[in-house]
Amino acid sequence: MAAGDSDRFGAFGGRYVPETLVPALEALEVALAEALADPEFVTELDQVLQHYVGRPSLLTEAPRLSEEVGVTVWLKREDLNHTGAHKINNSYAQALLGKRMGKRRIIAETGAGQHGVATATACARLGLECVVYMGEEDMRRQQLNVFRMQLMGTTVVPVTSGTRTLKDATSEAIRDWVGTSTHSHYIIGSVVGPAPFPRMVRDFQAIIGREARAQMLARAGRLPTSVVACVGGGSNAMGIFHAFVDDQAVELIGVEAAGEGVESGRHAASLTKGVPGVLHGFLSYLLQDAHGQIHPAHSISAGLDYPGVGPEHAFLRDSGRATYVSVTDEAALAGFELLSRLEGIIPALETSHAVAWIAGARGRWSRDDAVLLCVSGRGDKDVSQVADLIAARAAGDT
Amino acid sequence: MTRALTDHLVECRALGRRALVCYVTAGHPDPAASLRLLRELPAAGADVIELGVPFSDPLADGPVIQASSQRALEQGMTLDGALALVSEVRPSVPVVLFSYLNPLLAAGQQVLARAADAGVQGVLVTDLPVGMDPEREAWLGGGPLEFVRLVAPTTPLARMAEIAKHGSGFVYLISRLGVTGMQSQIAADLPRSLAELRSVCALPICVGFGISDAGQAREIGAMADGIVVGSALVKAADSSVDDALVLVRELRAALDSLAS
Ligand SMILES: Cc1ncc(COP(=O)(O)O)c(C=O)c1O
Numbered sequence: 001m002a003a004g005d006s007d008r009f010g011a012f013g014g015r016y017v018p019e020t021l022v023p024a025l026e027a028l029e030v031a032l033a034e035a036l037a038d039p040e041f042v043t044e045l046d047q048v049l050q051h052y053v054g055r056p057s058l059l060t061e062a063p064r065l066s067e068e069v070g071v072t073v074w075l076k077r078e079d080l081n082h083t084g085a086h087k088i089n090n091s092y093a094q095a096l097l098g099k100r101m102g103k104r105r106i107i108a109e110t111g112a113g114q115h116g117v118a119t120a121t122a123c124a125r126l127g128l129e130c131v132v133y134m135g136e137e138d139m140r141r142q143q144l145n146v147f148r149m150q151l152m153g154t155t156v157v158p159v160t161s162g163t164r165t166l167k168d169a170t171s172e173a174i175r176d177w178v179g180t181s182t183h184s185h186y187i188i189g190s191v192v193g194p195a196p197f198p199r200m201v202r203d204f205q206a207i208i209g210r211e212a213r214a215q216m217l218a219r220a221g222r223l224p225t226s227v228v229a230c231v232g233g234g235s236n237a238m239g240i241f242h243a244f245v246d247d248q249a250v251e252l253i254g255v256e257a258a259g260e261g262v263e264s265g266r267h268a269a270s271l272t273k274g275v276p277g278v279l280h281g282f283l284s285y286l287l288q289d290a291h292g293q294i295h296p297a298h299s300i301s302a303g304l305d306y307p308g309v310g311p312e313h314a315f316l317r318d319s320g321r322a323t324y325v326s327v328t329d330e331a332a333l334a335g336f337e338l339l340s341r342l343e344g345i346i347p348a349l350e351t352s353h354a355v356a357w358i359a360g361a362r363g364r365w366s367r368d369d370a371v372l373l374c375v376s377g378r379g380d381k382d383v384s385q386v387a388d389l390i391a392a393r394a395a396g397d398t
Numbered sequence: 399m400t401r402a403l404t405d406h407l408v409e410c411r412a413l414g415r416r417a418l419v420c421y422v423t424a425g426h427p428d429p430a431a432s433l434r435l436l437r438e439l440p441a442a443g444a445d446v447i448e449l450g451v452p453f454s455d456p457l458a459d460g461p462v463i464q465a466s467s468q469r470a471l472e473q474g475m476t477l478d479g480a481l482a483l484v485s486e487v488r489p490s491v492p493v494v495l496f497s498y499l500n501p502l503l504a505a506g507q508q509v510l511a512r513a514a515d516a517g518v519q520g521v522l523v524t525d526l527p528v529g530m531d532p533e534r535e536a537w538l539g540g541g542p543l544e545f546v547r548l549v550a551p552t553t554p555l556a557r558m559a560e561i562a563k564h565g566s567g568f569v570y571l572i573s574r575l576g577v578t579g580m581q582s583q584i585a586a587d588l589p590r591s592l593a594e595l596r597s598v599c600a601l602p603i604c605v606g607f608g609i610s611d612a613g614q615a616r617e618i619g620a621m622a623d624g625i626v627v628g629s630a631l632v633k634a635a636d637s638s639v640d641d642a643l644v645l646v647r648e649l650r651a652a653l654d655s656l657a658s
Contacts, residue, residue: 017525
């Protein structure tokens with residue numbers, strides 16, 4: 001019963017969980033394979049993605065941003081999905097799978113609240129009980145999303161342990177699942193966690209890249225030079241990268257959160273600064289100290305505030321297929337304002353990291369190149385936080 | 399690998415003595431108290447000491463052990479600090495290091511030898527189930543320590559056999575679904591899990607998770623080779639080392655009342 005190769009990406013990934021969860025993960029793997037082979041499941045998911053989520057999402061040219069950075073920038077508009085982010089591609093699919101497995105209760109963790117909202121949404125529509133764990137600090141940062149989840153009938157459980165953010169919410173969700181796996185399904189929100197989660201979440205998010213690749217070929221008549229996405233756990237990035245991995249000429253760039261700077265000790269750049277280790281059931285780059293204790297992450301955006309990263313990103317980094325860079329809180333805030341001002345699109349603070357990196361890389365591309373940016377979510381959830389930050393910045397300037 | 403842990407537990411069994419396995423978190427409530435516990439637990443009735451290596455993200459643990467880990471970490475406890483405690487006391491009963499995988503990985507290849515030198519007999523890793531990482535399992539099980547493996551209430555029979563085959567020291571049977579923590583009732587399907595495991599496992603079987611008082615100790619002790627007490631002991635240690643020792647004596651007396 002050894003964990004097979006499908007559990008890993010090179011050396012990364014695996015299934016490092018309490019024994020109690022091993023049968024649940026094995027059952028999930030089997031159920032997933034059965035569901036994907038069942039035309040009824042595939043059709044139902046496809047219908048939901050079209051008529052409820054609103055797929056395919058648009059591919060929008062960004063003329064003024066293109067002018068600004070001297071390269072044609074294309075935006076893959078996951079912000080236009082129902083609930084405003086890419087998260088629902090995975091949440092809805094997993095909720096459907098959970099229901100098919102006969103689970104009546106869904107558990108999720110959330111950082112920015114987008115995954116929690118997406119999961120609450122799917123559960124409302126499917127009539128499933130939903131419990132979302134959220135760090136107290138994130139509940140404060142993302143009050144609107146807390147209320148959204150509650151409106152849809154979800155119980156939001158404040159997590160007060162550790163750093164009171166996504167890391168601790170994830171631990172708490174796993175603890176719940178250790179006790180309830182017989183009747184609950186755990187919908188993890190990114191390409192993290194024990195196998196089969198990283199691969200499953202990637203496969204449910206891979207629709208982003210499949211659509212974008214076809215849209216680029218149809219609209220621009222070419223593949224992008226570079227594909228750029230922000231990386232928290234890494235699901236929107238894996239989602240858009242996956243279809244391009246075999247296109248060797250297409251550069252894949254993941255943008256991590258550098259917080260107050262990668263040398264400050266207050267950041268979330270696990271691939272840039274982390275060391276391989278095991279957390280939340282998988283082996284990947286982690287922010288940790290010399291004793292293997294997890295170092296708290298920091299980012300302006302709750303959705304990137306995580307000390308680990310999906311194992312497939314660790315693999316893509318080490319193999320050189322993808323490149324990972326990082327952007328500070330301050331630059332991300334400028335990216336948020338930039339896309340709003342130039343394109344009339346208010347991006348999530350998470351996405352703003354990728355916007356900022358592109359803006360900062362002007363001169364890197366020629367005018368004939370094309371950059372594809374994954375707009376992982378819209379910034380409505382961040383508007384009040386950004387208003388405070390801009391006010392604070394103005395006060396600091398005077 | 400010596401077999402001190404297995405031998406000790408087999409000897410207990412031969413004597414009709416139910417083993418009392420006592421979990422304490424290294425450095426909790428403080429290093430001095432931790433030293434005293436290691437020193438005095440055996441005389442109070444412990445047959446094995448499970449020494450918890452505090453981890454920042456203990457996802458198999460309930461609130462009591464989480465809090466104890468956090469408190470220990472805040473006071474600077476580390477894996478090497480835990481080994482230093484063992485080395486200073488050299489407890490008169492076997493010590494099993496109870497850890498999450500990450501602190502062990504960070505400590506490096508030589509950590510098992512260092513642990514053995516300090517006087518540790520066994521190691522138990524909460525987040526490394528049988529068959530999930532053969533290379534690291536070979537490292538943990540192929541060194542100087544006895545590698546204790548866990549069986550859960552959800553584990554099917556065939557997998558129980560696999561786990562029993564790979565384990566040494568004893569097999570730790572988790573009594574119920576969920577993370578560590580105290581509970582008032584014993585899981586209804588425990589007798590069935592225990593009988594199933596017994597049918598495929600020659601090693602001594604100790605049952606843990608949720609045992610907190612003499613009544614439960616007697617009830618489970620009547621079925622198993624031993625019991626593990628964790629959260630209740632850590633909670634008692636929160637008040638004082640003396641309270642913890644009182645609890646251990648009570649549990650010892652309860653188990654001894656079963657001795658045949
Ligand atoms: C809009 C948005 N983008 C990105 C992320 C980061 O997650 P991931 O790296 O898994 O895409 C989040 C997480 O909450 C998010 O809400």
